[in-house]
Amino acid sequence: EVQLVQSGAEVKKPGESLKISCQPYGYDFSNYWIGWVRQTPGKGPEWLGVIYPGDSDTRYNPSFQGQVTISADKSIRTALLQWRRLKASDTAIYYCARGISGHPLDAYDIWGQGTMVTVSS
Amino acid sequence: QSVLTQPPSASGTPGESVTISCSGSYSNIGSNFVHWYRQFPGTAPELLIHKNNQRSSGVSDRFSASKSGTSASLTISGLRSEDEADYYCAPWDDSLRHVVFGGGTKLTVL
Numbered sequence: 001e002v003q004l005v006q007s008g009a010e011v012k013k014p015g016e017s018l019k020i021s022c023q024p025y026g027y028d029f030s031n032y033w034i035g036w037v038r039q040t041p042g043k044g045p046e047w048l049g050v051i052y053p054g055d056s057d058t059r060y061n062p063s064f065q066g067q068v069t070i071s072a073d074k075s076i077r078t079a080l081l082q083w084r085r086l087k088a089s090d091t092a093i094y095y096c097a098r099g100i101s102g103h104p105l106d107a108y109d110i111w112g113q114g115t116m117v118t119v120s121s
Numbered sequence: 122q123s124v125l126t127q128p129p130s131a132s133g134t135p136g137e138s139v140t141i142s143c144s145g146s147y148s149n150i151g152s153n154f155v156h157w158y159r160q161f162p163g164t165a166p167e168l169l170i171h172k173n174n175q176r177s178s179g180v181s182d183r184f185s186a187s188k189s190g191t192s193a194s195l196t197i198s199g200l201r202s203e204d205e206a207d208y209y210c211a212p213w214d215d216s217l218r219h220v221v222f223g224g225g226t227k228l229t230v231l
Contacts, residue, residue, distance in 0.1 A: 035220075037166075044123060044209055044222045044223065044224050044225045045158075045166060045209065045211075045222045046222065047211075047219050047220035047221070047222070049219075060219075061218075061219035061220075062217070062218055062219065063219070095165050095166070097165075097166075100168070100171055100177075105153070105154075105213045105220070106154075106156075106171065106172075107154075107156035107168050107171035107172070107177075107211075108156075108166075108168060109168045109171075109177055109178070111165035111166060111167065112165065113165060114165050
């Protein structure tokens, strides 16, 4: 079964760092774009960026560039989303999702279950 | 505040058809494919329609979509109680240089 499995919920303090992961199953990790989307309760999703694990080509939403880092480690078949200094406003559910084709702007057909990140002092 | 406008709510009775609109501009809907997602409470979004009108694998043919100019729409025919969910349109925006999501439409089946 094709699926994406994300790491578990995190509770952090402002200023702390964090890395969350997204692990693919059932398909060739290197050959599909992986996007990251965040969602706060009661609001629509926001697109953070996308990465092609095959060559680590990465595109960011300009609003989030410099705020988060998207990466992929082919050796452990894992996509990562990380923060150096968290803010309370980073509190959200973060989803990874697989691009349906080889184009970075295409739709996402497989989604992870989401990782809840809570940042609070 | 999204650059895409969706009605916050829509409703219909079982068996009816409902259409959800998504209004944007030339830089997003006018120039790029529109994708549609459905989201049930507490779960991840799921892809219904990609590239304006292509149903995702396994999606019922009760779901159809179209695009004209700077607007797109999703139609659900033969409405069922299990269609109650939030629906989002999501094209790329050339000016903003990122994927944009509509504000979402909460569908209620009366």
